[in-house]
Amino acid sequence: MTLPIKKFREVVFLLLYSRDMSDAESSDMIEMLSKELKISKSHIRKAYDQMILVKAKQAEIDALVAAETVSYEFKRIHTVERNILRLGLYELLVF
Secondary structure (H helix, E strand, C coil): CCCCHHHHHHHHHHHHHHHHHCCCCHHHHHHHHHHHHCCCHHHHHHHHHHHHHHHHCHHHHHHHHHHHCCCCCHHHCCHHHHHHHHHHHHHHHHC
C-alpha cells in the first residue's frame, strides 16, 4: 500500500524533529514510529532516507532562513518551526 504524501511528510518531519531533540539510534526511531503510527518499516525507512537528504542540506537551508530573519535570530526559532521550514525549503529547492 502506498503512503499518502501528507503522511510521508509527517513522518519525515517527526524524524527531523527527533534528530534535533536527541541522538537516538535510527533503528530505535524506525521501530518506535512504525509502532506508534502503524506504518510499515519500509515506509519509515524511505522517510528516514529523505530526512538524511534534508539534513545534508541543513546548513544551506538554515543560512537561507537566517538571511531572511531580520529582527529575530535563527537560533530563537522554535525547533518545530525550524524543522517545518527546513522540510518545506528542501522540497521547494531540491524537488
